[in-house]
Amino acid sequence: MGLCTSKPSPNPSDSTNASINTRNNDIHRKPNSVSASPLPDGVNSKEDQGKQGEEEKESSNSNNEGKKSPFFPFYSPSPAHYLFSKKSPARSSTNSTPKRFFRRPFPPPSPAKHIRAVLARRHGSVKPNEAAIPEGSEAEATGANGTGLDKSFGFSKHFGSKYELGDEVGRGHFGYTCTAKFKKGELKGQQVAVKVIPKAKMTTAIAIEDVRREVKILRALSGHSNLVQFYDAYEDHDNVYIVMELCEGGELLDRILSRGGKYTEDDAKAVMIQILNVVAFCHLQGVVHRDLKPENFLFTSKDENSQLKAIDFGLSDFVKPDERLNDIVGSAYYVAPEVLHRSYSTEADVWSIGVIAYILLCGSRPFWARTESGIFRAVLKADPSFDEAPWPSLSSEARDFVKRLLNKDPRKRLTAAQALSHPWIKKYNDVKVPLDILIFKLMKAYLRSSSLRKAALRVCIWGLEAEDKNPHPSLAQALSKTLTVDELFYLKEQFALLEPNKNGTISLENIKAALMKNATDAMKDARIPEFLASLNALQYRRMDFDEFCAAALTVHQLEALDRWEQHARCAYEIFEKEGNRPIVIEELASELGLSPSVPVHAVLHDWIRHTDGKLSFLGFVKLLHGVSSRTIAKAQ
Numbered sequence: 001m002g003l004c005t006s007k008p009s010p011n012p013s014d015s016t017n018a019s020i021n022t023r024n025n026d027i028h029r030k031p032n033s034v035s036a037s038p039l040p041d042g043v044n045s046k047e048d049q050g051k052q053g054e055e056e057k058e059s060s061n062s063n064n065e066g067k068k069s070p071f072f073p074f075y076s077p078s079p080a081h082y083l084f085s086k087k088s089p090a091r092s093s094t095n096s097t098p099k100r101f102f103r104r105p106f107p108p109p110s111p112a113k114h115i116r117a118v119l120a121r122r123h124g125s126v127k128p129n130e131a132a133i134p135e136g137s138e139a140e141a142t143g144a145n146g147t148g149l150d151k152s153f154g155f156s157k158h159f160g161s162k163y164e165l166g167d168e169v170g171r172g173h174f175g176y177t178c179t180a181k182f183k184k185g186e187l188k189g190q191q192v193a194v195k196v197i198p199k200a201k202m203t204t205a206i207a208i209e210d211v212r213r214e215v216k217i218l219r220a221l222s223g224h225s226n227l228v229q230f231y232d233a234y235e236d237h238d239n240v241y242i243v244m245e246l247c248e249g250g251e252l253l254d255r256i257l258s259r260g261g262k263y264t265e266d267d268a269k270a271v272m273i274q275i276l277n278v279v280a281f282c283h284l285q286g287v288v289h290r291d292l293k294p295e296n297f298l299f300t301s302k303d304e305n306s307q308l309k310a311i312d313f314g315l316s317d318f319v320k321p322d323e324r325l326n327d328i329v330g331s332a333y334y335v336a337p338e339v340l341h342r343s344y345s346t347e348a349d350v351w352s353i354g355v356i357a358y359i360l361l362c363g364s365r366p367f368w369a370r371t372e373s374g375i376f377r378a379v380l381k382a383d384p385s386f387d388e389a390p391w392p393s394l395s396s397e398a399r400d401f402v403k404r405l406l407n408k409d410p411r412k413r414l415t416a417a418q419a420l421s422h423p424w425i426k427k428y429n430d431v432k433v434p435l436d437i438l439i440f441k442l443m444k445a446y447l448r449s450s451s452l453r454k455a456a457l458r459v460c461i462w463g464l465e466a467e468d469k470n471p472h473p474s475l476a477q478a479l480s481k482t483l484t485v486d487e488l489f490y491l492k493e494q495f496a497l498l499e500p501n502k503n504g505t506i507s508l509e510n511i512k513a514a515l516m517k518n519a520t521d522a523m524k525d526a527r528i529p530e531f532l533a534s535l536n537a538l539q540y541r542r543m544d545f546d547e548f549c550a551a552a553l554t555v556h557q558l559e560a561l562d563r564w565e566q567h568a569r570c571a572y573e574i575f576e577k578e579g580n581r582p583i584v585i586e587e588l589a590s591e592l593g594l595s596p597s598v599p600v601h602a603v604l605h606d607w608i609r610h611t612d613g614k615l616s617f618l619g620f621v622k623l624l625h626g627v628s629s630r631t632i633a634k635a636q
């Protein structure tokens, strides 16, 4: 178990700039390439056993000759490590996670490569043996090197006169990053980082658009304390230059590996808080990163408590609050199941954060196989192990936290802002929970709901209401147990962010003001102002905290909890007493906004109790979910 073999690339200089070997699982970094060869037979994940034949065929180029060691690490850090370690003070180990060597089911994390479909899509037919370009024959029309494409970006052309390029500090699939110095002026001598993206690599319109969007997103989001500071973008005939702050502390991946692959819970928390903060911010702005992995987080300095910065928005995109994206994008180990199903939104980033959290806490990847298809199978089907060491010795809150990020159903997964309210994070840290874009989506759905659904949601939060006002104290008590202190904490924080006057209610103006306070240019591209118009029902009235809780109740997430069934029964009992009434199928159909084409009698038959024509328990629960014609059609 847990044999990890790797050896430096025999000849680092012979790999092309496209330095990812797509025929095996090896990753090469230039100039200090890393080659993590696969595990010996018999140690791959359970669901991969039996598929081995296929896998071995796919990874026929695998390097099995490397020196085998039962322990980890055997790894060359990124070039930045060497460059900066000369200048940086030696790391103090007093408060750092002790280096631990332990056996693990999977090999330690290594640099993740992009999903092959991403590369094929972005580089057209440059690799004849790879998957075909999904969208037409663009590459043919433009020539193999994209010679017919417009590669002007409208950026300043004066990079060379302003900056002097220095050493390379890192390299990815799309570009390489160097230090640079201001040549003159007030900032003369000051160091920056420059990501150089060769135009020769932009062989498709998609690749060009990606670079355009990377700069646009960086420009818009720059300013958050956990996001790399963007300065400017330049271009010349050969390259695009993205100038940004120089992060001298190296990649999170290198730090994980230098600690023997594992963080203490407290150290992992400090990292998680920063990642969740910046990702919640991106999501509020309508940006989904799509390539979150430890390589794409850099420390500003070698200091143990250095700030962490998200980088590399090369695969990021804008996403409207109601929209689903469908292109398969990202890096295999970190990709969410719904991305593979081609219907996803911001929740996919939270999955990747779950993978990072899992790695931080135990040193292994939760989904591992030798090949891309094997990894995909694991992501789609396998449950990560929480039984192997060190999981049993970690806190139950840590396990719960990771499990709730790695829920395969994106509707049940916590959002980044919710994750910051999770007891594992909140308990030891005075964390400020940021505004959650999910609240706006839920409010929109609530405001558009029928009065019957609103009544059903309302009874679910009866437990929150003051006991003296509550005519069903025992049921209310049972209900209040479902909305735990933590969920309430999250709702209170969100309400407080929207309620500047502290008068117990929020108006549409308050919501707009709260969003504007956090707005960047990215919000326009994500059409968030237009989305706000859908909350117009609040124009002439205000919402109090109880109604807000009913509106912001995430029924799918509650369903993931053990206590949900009991909770729903209690809520239904109150609904029986307070809100249930006889309803005919046609009325229910119109309450639900079902289209006339839906065979309502067949579909809604079980939703109504035949003895008295009132909503059945099943109907009540379905109603809570907010049923649309689409979900009804799907269920048929």
Ligand SMILES: Nc1ncnc2c1ncn2[C@@H]1O[C@H](COP(=O)(O)OP(=O)(O)OP(=O)(O)O)[C@@H](O)[C@H]1O
Binding pocket: 078, 080, 169, 170, 171, 172, 173, 174, 175, 176, 177, 193, 195, 228, 244, 245, 246, 247, 248, 251, 295, 296, 298, 311, 312, 313, 314
């Ligand atoms: N601001 C920075 N300061 C220091 N090093 C940086 C900075 N930005 C990037 N790097 C280094 O350069 C590497 C490559 O940058 P980046 O990830 O943006 O490139 P990429 O080609 O898009 O990578 P990928 O293959 O992951 O898509 C990073 O992993 C990091 O080591």
Ligand SMILES: [Ca+2]
Binding pocket: 172, 295, 296, 312
């Ligand atoms: Ca990267």
Ligand SMILES: [Ca+2]
Binding pocket: 172, 174, 291, 312, 313, 314, 315
């Ligand atoms: Ca990238």
